[in-house]
Amino acid sequence: MRLSVVASWVESPLKHFVDDARVEIAVLLHPSGQVMGQYGFARSIDVMSACALASAIHASSSELGRMLEGQPFSALHYTGRDRQVFLGAIPSQSGVLLLLAVFDRESSLGLVQLFLEEFKTRVAAAAPSATAGTPAALAEDFERDLNRNLAQLFGRA
């Protein structure tokens, strides 16, 4: 399975995470739903759907966290019959990013959480600052940026 990234700094942290945590799918995205890198998906439409859903889940759970604890929840875990989903917030110099990971019995929640901490450290070291990196997504540019990122990931740029 091919790992594809929009920004080159994403590649190394994401590759390490996928290799170490043994996840089936990993997507790093902006909370707005823009993909930054992915492993495990073969079709851009699947990435787009996963990012949109992850973004919506993050927005809902963040708001729920604010209501209950005064601050957003930092991670969410869901256990299905065969697969599990983990969605975690990744602090970076340009703001919070999200990591969506899907794993089966080859991995575990403990392993994903363990290697998530290493992933956070790698992202913090590799991510450019907000001024040097990609500017924050604006509503008017969202669709264009989303399509550009997906095209880059799947080799249609």
Added chain:
Amino acid sequence: MASPFAQVTESLIRHRGVLGAMIVGVDDGMIVESTLQIGVNGNAFAALSASLYRKARRSAAAAGFGATGFLELTAEQGRVCAAGAEELVIIVVCEPRVNVGMVRVELLRAVEQLP
């Protein structure tokens, strides 16, 4: 309120050379109960050891050896011993000088107390 498993880990750590005892979920690698000495990274250790135990159990099953009874990993500066039930595994972290025979007996006795 102490968890019903606290007594299990506390009795294991009383042995000379035992640095930590944990009860961990086999499938999720999360700590249910632990008694650890300073310097042991519990969460990381639990996740990796549970993964090791899961793989050992699958290997034993694939080889047709049946259920995994006792797992021992000997490293340069310590030992890891594990024994488990269906959903939980007890993991003990030891110094190299530990009496492994004693740990084994205590561990297998402790496993009987797991659900």
